[in-house]
Amino acid sequence: LTHRDYLWTTYINDYLMDENSRIFYLIKTLAQGENLISFNGSNVELVSILFSWLLTSSNIVLRDTASRTLIEILKQHFYLCKSLLLMFENVNDPYVIQRLYAIVFGACTKMREEHHSEYHELAIYVYNTIFDKDLVYPDILLREYAKLIIELYMHQYHDLEEINIEAIYPPYKSVPIPTI
Numbered sequence: 150l151t152h153r154d155y156l157w158t159t160y161i162n163d164y165l166m167d168e169n170s171r172i173f174y175l176i177k178t179l180a181q182g183e184n185l186i187s188f189n190g191s192n193v194e195l196v197s198i199l200f201s202w203l204l205t206s207s208n209i210v211l212r213d214t215a216s217r218t219l220i221e222i223l224k225q226h227f228y229l230c231k232s233l234l235l236m237f238e239n240v241n242d243p244y245v246i247q248r249l250y251a252i253v254f255g256a257c258t259k260m261r262e263e264h265h266s267e268y269h270e271l272a273i274y275v276y277n278t279i280f281d282k283d284l285v286y287p288d289i290l291l292r293e294y295a296k297l298i299i300e301l302y303m304h305q306y307h308d309l310e311e312i313n314i315e316a317i318y319p320p321y322k323s324v325p326i327p328t329i
Contacts, residue, residue, distance in 0.1 A: 162208045176200070176211075180218040193226050197233055204248045216252055223256035227264040230256055231271045238278065243288055250275075250294035257301050265306060272302040276312045285321035292321065 168174075175196070200222070203215035223230050230253045237249055257268065279286055279295040286292065296317045303309050 157202070158205050158207060161203060161206050162211065172199075176203075176214050176218050179221055180214050193222065194229060194232070197222055197226075197229050198236065201233060201237060201245070201249060204245045205242060212248070216248060216255075219252045220255035220259060223253065224259040224261065227256060227260050227262075228267050231267070231274050234271075234274065234278070243291075247288055247291040247294070250291050250298070254294045254297050254301070257298055268302050269306070269309070272299050272309055273311055275299055276309075276317065280316045280321075281312070283322065285323040287323045287326050289326065292319075 197219060200215045200219050204212055206212045206215070223233075234249060234253060237245060240246060253271070257271075275295045275298050279292065299309070299312070299317050303314075
């Protein structure tokens with residue numbers, strides 16, 4: 150993490166907040182709900198990956214704008230939700246994972262079209278990745294976002310028999326979260 154922060158995070162904190170930066174312009178434009186009409190599917194995925202890496206920034210304005218932008222992208226390209234979570238599943242920065250789950254939940258609440266099969270796959274993936282474990286991931290906010298993704302799916306579609314619903318609610322079996 151320190152090596153990445155030294156190279157990447159210091160770079161994006163300075164460069165991307167420049168109003169003349171193309172990436173900053175793209176982030177601001179997409180955060181306002183502009184469509185990615187001129188982008189094909191693979192370009193949308195690449196932009197989503199880039200913006201996911203911006204979540205490592207210590208600049209809260211950049212991080213929050215990238216988060217809002219990702220929600221806008223994912224609500225229009227909902228199929229990317231699961232693939233982004235899969236792609237970052239083993240990243241060693243817990244904050245990035247937590248933020249991605251928050252973003253996916255935001256996309257679930259804002260999607261305009263019905264994506265029943267994609268959402269079903271996403272809910273099963275979230276359950277299997279976070280809750281169907283001997284030890285649940287020890288991050289309070291990540292668990293809450295994961296729970297909300299599943300609850301929202303169940304509220305909309307009522308067909309998630311593949312999971313143990315009790316497992317998504319506390320108390321969880323996990324490594325104790327340290328008191329700071």
